[in-house]
Amino acid sequence: MGKSDSVRLYRLKRMLNELSQKKGRGTELISLYIPQGKPIHEVIATLREEYGTASNIKSDSTRNHVLDALTKTMQRLKLYTKTPENGLVIFCGALPTNGLGSEVVKIFEIEPPKPLNIFLYRCDDHFHTEILKDMLKEEKVIGIIAIDSSEAGIGVLEGNKVEVVDHITSGVGGKHRAGGQSARRYERLREMELNDYFNRVAEHAKSLLIDTYNVVGLIVAGPGPTKDDFLKNGYLDYRLQKNVLAVLDISYAGREGVREALEKAQDILQEYRLMEEKRLVRRLFEEINSSKGLAVYGMQDVINALKSGVADIVLVNDNINRVRVEVVCKRCNARVERIVSIDKAIQVKQEMISSACSKCSSIDYDVYEQDLIEYMDELAMNTGARVEVISSSTEDGKMLESLGQIAAILRYRIN
Numbered sequence: 001m002g003k004s005d006s007v008r009l010y011r012l013k014r015m016l017n018e019l020s021q022k023k024g025r026g027t028e029l030i031s032l033y034i035p036q037g038k039p040i041h042e043v044i045a046t047l048r049e050e051y052g053t054a055s056n057i058k059s060d061s062t063r064n065h066v067l068d069a070l071t072k073t074m075q076r077l078k079l080y081t082k083t084p085e086n087g088l089v090i091f092c093g094a095l096p097t098n099g100l101g102s103e104v105v106k107i108f109e110i111e112p113p114k115p116l117n118i119f120l121y122r123c124d125d126h127f128h129t130e131i132l133k134d135m136l137k138e139e140k141v142i143g144i145i146a147i148d149s150s151e152a153g154i155g156v157l158e159g160n161k162v163e164v165v166d167h168i169t170s171g172v173g174g175k176h177r178a179g180g181q182s183a184r185r186y187e188r189l190r191e192m193e194l195n196d197y198f199n200r201v202a203e204h205a206k207s208l209l210i211d212t213y214n215v216v217g218l219i220v221a222g223p224g225p226t227k228d229d230f231l232k233n234g235y236l237d238y239r240l241q242k243n244v245l246a247v248l249d250i251s252y253a254g255r256e257g258v259r260e261a262l263e264k265a266q267d268i269l270q271e272y273r274l275m276e277e278k279r280l281v282r283r284l285f286e287e288i289n290s291s292k293g294l295a296v297y298g299m300q301d302v303i304n305a306l307k308s309g310v311a312d313i314v315l316v317n318d319n320i321n322r323v324r325v326e327v328v329c330k331r332c333n334a335r336v337e338r339i340v341s342i343d344k345a346i347q348v349k350q351e352m353i354s355s356a357c358s359k360c361s362s363i364d365y366d367v368y369e370q371d372l373i374e375y376m377d378e379l380a381m382n383t384g385a386r387v388e389v390i391s392s393s394t395e396d397g398k399m400l401e402s403l404g405q406i407a408a409i410l411r412y413r414i415n
Helices: 005-020 040-054 060-077 130-135 180-212 226-232 254-264 273-289 299-307 342-353 372-383 395-401
Strands: 029-034 088-096 103-110 120-124 141-147 151-158 161-169 217-222 244-249 295-297 311-317 322-329 335-341 365-371 386-390 406-410
Touching: 005 103, 005 130, 005 372, 005 386, 029 040, 029 060, 040 060, 040 120, 060 088, 060 103, 141 180, 141 226, 141 254, 151 180, 151 254, 161 180, 161 254, 180 226, 217 226, 217 254, 226 244, 273 295, 273 311, 273 386, 273 395, 273 406, 295 299, 299 311, 299 372, 299 406, 311 372, 311 395, 322 342, 322 372, 335 342, 342 365, 365 372, 372 386, 386 395
Parallel strands: 141 217, 217 244, 311 386
Antiparallel strands: 029 088, 029 120, 088 103, 141 151, 151 161, 295 406, 311 406, 322 335, 322 365
C-alpha cells in the first residue's frame, strides 16, 4: 500500500515551504522544470550549453557552485530513461550548512502532482517553487449563500477549508399587520427594500464568487421562502444561477447558516476533502465514546498500535511539527529513539550523542532525523494501515488537537 493522498500532499507542501526559504550566496541555485513527454537527452543538451555559458562567470565561487550544480543535475538526469508521467522538477545548488564558506551542493527531485506543461531553467539566488505551489491550489471551489429576509452569509469551500467571506444585513422591516392603505403602502416600501437587499446580495456574490474565487458550483440555503424568491426572480448573475447545485432548507441564515448549509450538503460535497476529514474525525469520536473501545489517542499509544498492526486509520494534525530522532551505536547497533518538537531537535540530538551507549558504553553514533508524519506513514505501509493528515484550521481539526493532535481507529480491541 502506498502513501495516502493527504500524506503525499503534506510532504510536498512541507518540502516546498522549506525550499522556498533557502537562499544562495549569489545566483547559484538552479530550478529546472521538465514537462511531460520532453526527452531527457534534450534537457541534458540544454544544460551542457548552460554549462558553457556558466564557465564565463567572473566570480570564482559562484562559477564553481553553478558548474557543480549543473554537473550534479546532469548526472541525476542520466538515471532516468524517460521523463516521468507528470514531468519532473529538480532544484539543485550550493546551500550553506554553517555560515559563509560552508556551502554544499544539494539536489532535490519532485514529481509534480499534476501534468507539467512548461520547460523552465532558472539560475537565481533562490529556488523558483511558484509553479508547483500553484498546482497545490484547490481548483474546485464551491460557493454557499445562506439567506433570509434579515441577513445573508456568503461562504466558500476550498479544499478542506470553509470560510465565511461576507455578511450582509438587509435593513428590511418586518411584515406590517395593520389594515387599510397604510398597510399596502408599507408593504410596497418593504418590497422595495427587499429588492434593494437582493440586488446587494447578488452584487456581493458576483464580486466574491465569480471575480475573486471563480466557484464551480453554488449552494443556496435559508429558512422559509426568501431563498426561493431570491433565486426565481433572477437576481443572481447567470453564471452563478446555472451552477446552483442545491437549494436547502436550514434553520439559520448569515454566518451560522453557511456552516449549517455545509453540514446539510455532505452528500453533494462528498468528494471534497473537508467532508472526508469530518467523517473520519466523527468516526473516531464515535469509537472513543462507544463500548467497543476501537480507538486510541496520544503519541506513544498510536505508535505502539501502528507497530503492532492494530491500527487501521491514523489521524494526525497537519501542524504537529514533530520529528523522530534516532541514534544508532556504531559499535553494537543499539538504537534509541525520541519524538520531539522540531525546534528542540538539535538540542535533543546533542544530548543523545553525548551519553554513552547503555549496552557497550561507546559514544560513537549515527544520527537520523525524520518527520513524524512520514515515519508513521512508513509504519502504516508495513501493515496495510493508512495515515490521514487533518487540517488544523477546521473545527474537526481542533477536536483532534484536543486529543493531543494524533489518534487512531483500531482494527480490533487491544487487551
